[in-house]
Amino acid sequence: MNEGNVRVPAGDGPVGASVEQRDSRWHVSGHTIYVDDVILPGMAHMVLARSPFPHARIRRIDLTDAQKVPGFVRALTAADVPKNIYTILGLIGFGLDEERALADERVRYVGEPIVAIIADTRVAASEAAKLVRIDYEELPAVFDVEEALAPGAPAVTEWGINAFNFDGRPFRQVRFGDADAAMKGADHVVEGRYQMSPIEHAPVETTGCVVRPEPDGRFTVWSNTQALNMSLDLTAHILQIPTRRLHFIGGTVGGGFGGKVDGMVEPLATLGAWLTGRPVKYVYSRDEEMIVSSTRNGVRIYMTDGVTNDGLIVARKVRSYIDCGAYSRHTPYAVQKHAANLAGPYFIPNAAFDIYCVYTNRQPSSAMRGFGVTEASFAMEVQMDRIAELTGLDPWTVRFRNAYHDGDLRPHRKPVEDATLIEAMQAAARLVGHRLAPELLAMSSKPREV
């Protein structure tokens, strides 16, 4: 449908009413079936043997001891995976194939999967996974985003440069107005270096799936993915099977926060079910969720604002390094979103942003609640208080003066619609009993008078 005028609810109908959450009676009674609650006859369990090193070459894999564990069923290695090398954003035509479902020659982060063990019980599979003997040659690793881009840094990627390529540049570029000229003309320059930490999603339910091979050649996949169709498409791609063979069931997730969109478990569990003919459960342990699953991006932001004596930001320059870890996953998307949001809710007439997606030997980072924006908001809003302090204005006034209005152009050149920052700030001030100056109270987000 087209975007346009919206419907208005009837008023006495369900929209606008705080009706009870539909699942809540199921949740409180323990009736909700989460993916780990799918327990099937003959079900085997998958546990991964993983890299203990942040960067290493794999010399040899020896399964002899693992195979001796009572209950061992089968091991999967890179050679078993039909399309082992992929990148998840490849599904929407973005990025280069770079990550392997199972590592073959090199591992690039602690916890990278190498061998998938299938056994009768979870304990047996865990035990066998610990008995997979892997001979490694350790390689130098890099963990800092700026060190990773420096000459001579260990190459994390296969193409040698530890940065994602955006339209021929190692960064995404935004240029609006003339930031250099405006910066020179500014009364003050405020510079800051901000660092967002990598953070674990920590859903109480860990990532997982159960796959049952069906007699018609299909696979029923119970998954706690946040995106059923995306996980289905990725599984079909890695297994090189038509999507008609995959029946994904899910829709109820024990906490996501962006952590369950990487499609890490479904392809391997489906392959395991395919090759063993048994239902296979692959659910992350808590330490896997902590150490292996993707995190929020670590982000370093260098932000420079040119400011007038009136507290108006006339120019902003930003260089951000978004740490994707060993593989880019959804981070190039975060770069785009970061680039689109670096002016925040303010009108900044001159802007120049360079945003890097940097590879390091850290566990891959990916989507998490607000990524691309959360760290930008942190930097921008600390920056606003510094501007207030520098210009002798109070923090409210600086924000009101810079707030965007409907019709203002943002650095990405889309005019602002639905602007309501001023109204939100007026309400917040009222809630905490802060008296705003009359001219601030009189403001609105309506288009500026020309």
Next chain:
Amino acid sequence: MAKVTGRGIAAVNYPTGMNLGGDPTIALIHASTSGVFNISISSVELGQGLKTVLAQIGAEALGVPLETVVLHNDDADTGPYCTGTFASRTTHRAGNAIIAAAEEARGVMLEEAAELLAVEPGELATDGQGNIVVRSTKQSITVAEVCSSAHFVHGRNISGRGIFFRAKSPVDPDTGAMDPDSTEAHACTVAEVEVETETGQVRVLRLTSAYEVGRALNPRLVHGQIVGGAWMGVSHTLYETTAPYYPLIDHAPESFSEYLMPGPAESPVIEAEVLGIPSSNGPYGQKGVGEMTANSPIPAIVNAIYDAIGVRFYELPVTPEKVLRALEERRQSATLEPATAGR
């Protein structure tokens, strides 16, 4: 041991929908013979109340009671395509898709009712209680009767299809010009903190926010996002990291006892007001609220710490160690201005 308090503010915007678009979500609706409306969709519930709010939207748009709407989101065989639950997109996308599907299904339902009541469909209204009413005469018929008749008398298929789709925006490689969002939500948060100068521990006492997130389709669910997100904001600001010695990977937490998050004792008082100004394109004027709720608390808390002790922090999380080191550096630095602590 001294405890000093401070107050800080932060204001944020947040885009609704996948950056650049290109992210379809489709809904199908069909009626049963007795007037139950089944919505099929593949959008995943994460606990935010998606199934609840989508059923509310469906019932509202169909004009039928909420309890007669059943929502199926569990099966990618029977549910049509959804890009996924992320990017504060799903209520917006799926909600709009459901409205479109509901309009089509409702149109067929009213055609059937019009034929039964010998009036024009335009003369009919639904009362939301399971009846279809002729506006002028107040003559009515139940939705159940209409659905039965559609199936067994006139062979009408009361169903509807809806999609929400924004074509993917290109990005100009040189200027970064793009269309990144459907709408923008806004929030302003005021944080009050207490810093214990002996240990460097920060306690967030209160987070007060005003949220402008379009029309709240289910106010308690919106409030739940705000409160849970505010707690996560506290957690991100003061506790959480997978790399306590960033950028090094040493001592990465492996369990809930090592990975620090605030418990119920550390939760601040959280108050929020939702303004409810409708957006121009969300279902019933909604905007996405799921992701943004952790964003404004973070800088608000950091700014409040500055207000309390006069030290500005640029790296998250602001651990007690960082606070204590900063305070000790100030104490040891004779050249500094008198501390602003305690003001």
Next chain:
Amino acid sequence: MTESITVRFVVNGVETTVFADPLTSLQTVLRDQLLLTGTKAGCRQGGCGSCSVLVDGRLELACLRPIAEVEGRRVETIEGLSAGESLHPIQTAFVENFALQCGFCTPGMVMATKALLAENAQPTKDEVIVALSGNICRCTGYEPILAAVEVAASRLADGAQTGASRERR
């Protein structure tokens, strides 16, 4: 593998016999053998509280007790609290107060609340906080959960009073 043993115990009032490796956790037996999957497995490390159950009336984590040590004991799980539509007052309070989002920690929260209110019918807020300090919720920020426990406590206290006054009559 350790030789499996027969273990007899009572689950939600029902005499139950299982045949299992003695060192299998109660959690695994409840979930995989008895299909009582309301007891969740969020970490299997004793760190999340999602497998909270009552053993002989005391709060325990089902992931930490081997099934051999359940012999002769009385185990209560979330499934024992309600039947069909009829919910326990604690469960009703959670529903009405929106004291959950994804719901994964909820059975554990409800069981921890039950253990608390059995020992301390009118807990202070700090006592509730201590009682729930082993149960992790990543969604709600805890505030609605604390509110639900308060409501549940007052309703159960009212109910208990009603019960007692009936007896007096």
Next chain:
Amino acid sequence: MVGELAMSVSRYVAPESVEEILAEMKEQEGNYAFMAGGTIVQPLLSSGSWLPHTVIGLWRAPLAAVERENGTIAIGAGANMRDLASHTLPGGLSDAARQVGAPAIRNRATLGGNIAIGRGDLIVPLLALDAWVTLMSPSGTRDTPISEVLDQATGELRDVAEGHLLTRVLVPATESSSAYVAIGRKSYNTPCVASVSVNASFESSTTVLTGLKVAVHGPQAWPVRAEAVEQVLVGRGLDDGAIREAEEAMSSVGDGYSDSVASAWYRASMSRVVLRRALAQLAKGRP
């Protein structure tokens, strides 16, 4: 353990008497693990991380009694944190037990297990109480100071996990003033950043210390007696100067250690803070 060829657990026993436990120990010749509350061992078994040949369950044998006799309190190693918290044990032992984990953990975690991990929070008050432990083995029984079981110089545990059964802990039923102070990153259910236990005797109606025992976890990766602090304070009153010197002495106990919840620097700093707070508690209530 990683690197060794693990064998699945082959045998599980839960004897009803100490004698039977000793007999089993003798029969298995060291290839066994004890399990009491399950809070430590069960997760390792469930994840396949640690699979000893035999697991000896300690819950059936009578090891949980708390008995007072002749100025000594004998605490069974099987007593759990909830039990310990419900008693009024000297030297902050009950306070420390009350702060271990969360209620469900305290209902299971035992004193013996807390000692056997070598880093348990209860070791701090036990060191400051000069506690002794009773160790039984197939070849005999002996009582040993806890400071010898946990090697103060290296942090290594001797004779607790291997070859010996820790049956009870002996602490003096002291009347002396004591305080236990711990700092964590959160209020509840959180690992200690630093903790200290002090036991003091005073000259009557002054704050002059006639005797003092201080144990701390924070300066070193394991709990230790802080003798340097004791030496500074004994014979002096708890005035600001003495406390400042005591804090300096605490700095000499160790530089702290780093883990996921705190760095060595912060631990060392908080070790001084917990000492300061504990001494303040002692001074409170003195004339």
